Amino acid sequence: MAVLQMQKISIYALKKDRKKLLEFLQRRGVVEINNLLPEDAVFKRNDVSEAMQNIEKNISLAKDAIDILDSYVPDKKPSLIALKGKKVVTEEGYASFREKYKPTVNEVKRVISLHKEIAESKAEILKHQTQIDILKPWVTFDIPLNFDGTKQTKCFIGSLPNEWNLEALYKCLAEGTPVEIDIVSSSKEQTCIFALCPIENADKVYDILREMNFSYPSISMDTAPSEQLNRINSQLSELEQTISDAEKEIKSYADHLDDFLFLQDYDTMRAEKYNVICQLLQSEHAFILTGYIPERDVKRLETDISARFDVCVETTEVSEEDDAPVLLQNNGFASPMEGVVASFSPPGKGEVDPTMVMAVFYYVLFGLMLSDAGYGFLMVAVCGFGLIKYRKTIEEGMKKTLRMYLFCGLSTAFWGIMFGSYFGDIVDVVSSKFFGTKLSIPPVWFVPVNEPMRMLTFSMLLGIIHLFAGLGMKAYQLYKQKDYKGIIFDVFFWYALLTSLVILLLSMEMVTGILGISLTIPAVVLRIAKYLALLSAAGIILTSGRESRNPFKRVLKGVYALYGVSGYLGDVLSYSRLLALGLATGVICTVINQMASMVNSVIIFTVVVIIGHLLNFGINALGAYVHACRLQYVEFFGKFYEGGGRLFHPFNENTKYYNIKEKM
Incomplete structure (x- = not known):
């Protein structure tokens, strides 16, 4: 477990090399650019906002065109990018695409234009269909x-x-009023009529019609309805042909999809490059680039960059005032947990990397909360398949995720074997229902459902070990900071107090009775524990407020710190969730198996078992993930870790579909 040492880097280069130099740094991805130098009379920052807007617009167009093509030719768009990895493009391929950049942008715009034309045509068809519905009752008119x-x-x-x-x-309209009426069409919903009267009687007739809720047609035209229907049908045919032609043309761009994908990645890289350019201090002929780089990469980058460009590279040590980023480095066992640490907060200044120790407890606690060998082997099989099948192409982030759940699966399988749970009691159910004999796989240790208090005792013991490990990490951190007094005052006294309190509690029959254990502690050990508790409590009271010069405040702070012992009790009780979640998994497994055993059909039995266990696995695996994180963040980190660091974000290729392979 390590936080890599950072160095500040400054690169002074000619402006004519700016584009190629930035592309080189972007492909290497080892420098976080952070230009905080002030402007002066010679070196100033350029405004590239207009160029950025055009690039971001092209990125948006490319995404839209890709989605449009995917809707018409769905099997063309690459899938499982995280597993299969990005396509590799050589520098020659990269240069070749740059030459056809503008034609590709025009093709993207054409696809979007065709899609818009299709949408407008479909809207026009809906409008015409509405007109047809209105005109149908008048077709004979x-x-x-x-x-x-x-x-x-x-x-x-x-x-x-x-x-x-x-x-x-006629009864309503013709009383004392000459009028000619004709019914064009009639239905239960409406009656379409034609009424003709002398012009001098028009107002009277209209008043009567209005009382009858008469309404004019919602469309007005200067041709007969039948002629208008023919015209609309002709327009519909033209619109449908327009849609068909546009769809065919869109599908013809399926072979250009790779160019569209590369356009999105290319402009994404350009956007990041321009974001860097706006930070650079530039004169008429030169520019300055500053940032941070891991110490391990300094020599290689300096050698390679000097061989390619006329530059001056300067590196210096990071000072206490610098806001240096954090980059963690761990082995294959612990590196999957770096994301969990980062989700809380990267290590702050002077803090150690907790990933390795946290990984051990995380895997153990996750497996203990899921604790079913069937589920564990399922996780191992799925994650192992992904890691082996796509080992050459898998993205690093997905590789870490699969590796994390692989270790979680191994832990789950281990605890499942210890507790005798294989998809619950599926072996018992299947053997007794379909083979007439009851077989079972006995637990290596015990069955938590049958002995819950034993499981609770073990959970609390594991919690104490976890908390003590947190205190141990604090001691290690203080040692790295050369605060040797802090190791005694802030760690040793707490170790002594908590250990002695545990011994004293275990000497009480009430506690051992609740825990279901029988334990006899020698009187001399109890006497030592009492004195040790008093001495360590006194030490905490006298030293916890040592930064205060006022003796009264110092004692008050010490008393308040001693009150924190109640927090340890709450922390230990928090580990009872290991019992709760472990029992939940086992009980629900058993219920699912019993439900399946109620049916006589093998097919229905299989369906119920598969669906039930998949749901149970999903819900309880999510619960195990959340609560394992919670125990790390609150109980474990609460003893020594504050975080507050800033992750290292290098200037690199944040592409989605392609990686550019550089000639070394």
């Missing part, structure tokens, strides 16, 4: 719907709600 009458007559063309007949219409 040979007069334009906007016809208003003649000089001597007034015409009313429209619809009435519900179904009407001529007799009812």
Whole structure:
């Protein structure tokens, strides 16, 4: 477990080499650029906001075009990138793409334009279909719907709600008023009518129609409905042909998908490069680049960069005032836990890397909370397959994730064997139901469901070990900081107090009775424990506030610190979740198996077992992950670790689909 030593780096180079130098640094990915130097009369920062906007626009266009192609040719887009890895592109391939950058951008825009054309055509089709629905009741009507009458007559063309007949219409409209009525179509929902009357009676007729909830057609046209329907159907055919042609043209770009993917990655790299350019101090002919680099990479980078460019590279040690980033380095067993540490906070200044010690306890606690050999072997099989099958291509982040769950699976399988749980009691159920004989695999240790207090005792013991390991990490951290007094005052006294209190508690029949254990502690040990508890408590009271010069405040701070012993009790009790989650997994497994055994069909039995155990595995694996993190963050880290560091974010290729292979 180690926090890599950082150095400050300054690169002074000619402006003509800026583009190639930045691309070189981006491919190496070992320098975090952080230009904090102030501007002066010669060196100033450039405004590249306009270029950034254009690049970000092209990235957005490329993403949209890729999604459009994926919707029309779904099997063309690469899948499982994290497992299969990114495609490797040589420097020659990279240069070749740059030559066709503009044509590719135009192709992307064309795909988006075609997709927009399809969307507009579909919207127009919906509009025409609505018009068709409106015109269908008028298909036999040979007069334009906007016809208003003649000089001597007034015409009313429209619809009435519900179904009407001529007799009812004339009864309402023709009383003392000359009017000619024709029913164009009729249904339960509406009746379409044509009414004609002398122009001098128009107002009276309209008033009657309005009382009958008369409404004009929602569309107005100067041709007969049948002619308009023919025109709309012709337009629909044209629109459908437009959509078909556009879809064919979009599909024809399927062979250009690799260019679209590379365009997205290429402009993503350009955006990051321009983000760096806006930080650089530049004169007319030169520029200055500053940042941080891991000490292990300094010599190689300096050698390679000097061989390629006319530059001056300067490195210096990081001072206490510098906000240096943090980069962790661990072996294959602990490195998967670096992400868990980073999720809390990277180590702050003067803190040690807790990853290795945390990894041991994390794997143990995760397995103890899931504790089923079947689930453990399933995790090992899936993660092992992924690591072996895609070992040459898998992305580093996914590799660490699979490795983490591989170790968690091994721990789960171990505790499952210790407790005799193999998908619960599936062996018993299958053997008794289908083979008429009861077989079982006995536990190597004990069955937690049958002996919950024993499991609780073990959980609390493991919790005490975990907490003591946290105190041990604090001692190691104080040793690295050369605070030797702190090791005695802040660690040794607490070790002595907690150990003596545990011995005194175990001497009480009430405690041993609750825990279900029988223990006899010699009187001399109890006497030593009492004196040790008193002495260590006094030591905590007298030294915890040692930074204060006021004796009264010092004692008060010491008393308050001693009160923290109650926090240790709460921390130990917190490990009872190991019992709760372990029992939950086993009990639910048993319930699923019993439910499956109630059916006589082998197929249904298998389906119930598979679905039930998959759900149980998913829920309890998530619970084990969350609670294992919680025990690290709150109980373990609470004893020595504060974090507050800043992760190392090098200037590199944050691409999604391609990696550029550099000639070495």
